[in-house]
Amino acid sequence: MHRVDVLASADEPGDVVSGAIGYADWLATTWDNVGLDREASMGAEVDGELVSISLVKRDGARMWSDYTGTVPDPRGRGLARLVKLAALHRAAARGVTVAYTGNDAANAPMLAVNNRLGYQQVATQWSCVRELRPA
Secondary structure, three states: OHHHHHHHHOOOOOOOOOOOOOHHHHHHHHHOOOOEOOOOOEEEEEOOEEEEEEEEEEEOOEEEEEEEEEOOOOOOOOHHHHHHHHHHHHHHHOOOOEEEOOOOOOOHHHHHHHHHOOOOOOOOOOOOOOOOOOO
8 A cells, every 4th residue: 555655646746745755654644543444445456456545534424535546557547536436435334424535726637536526625725835044
């Protein structure tokens, strides 16, 4: 899962450029996160290799799609939609009634997935930056 997360997020649009997260940090912040719902989180394989994941964080009847992504080679086959839809169904079967997600406005493929899955925009977030110089 760490490998898929790193490969899938390498070209993810966003306002903060970051390097690949190391396994130990990923394990601590993602896999061992107390909110991660491992029962609802999903993955998809192609030819026996994990290539797409949808990780779910949960707080009672609410869930957040923490991360959904597919490694570059098999993109365009609907795998991200498939794993996210399966995660939504599993979460609903476990008592979730409201699902939240978010993504960068420049990420058209994931916006299309979210729209197709019925997500509705409820908020917009802006990021701001300021360069600082020594006084």
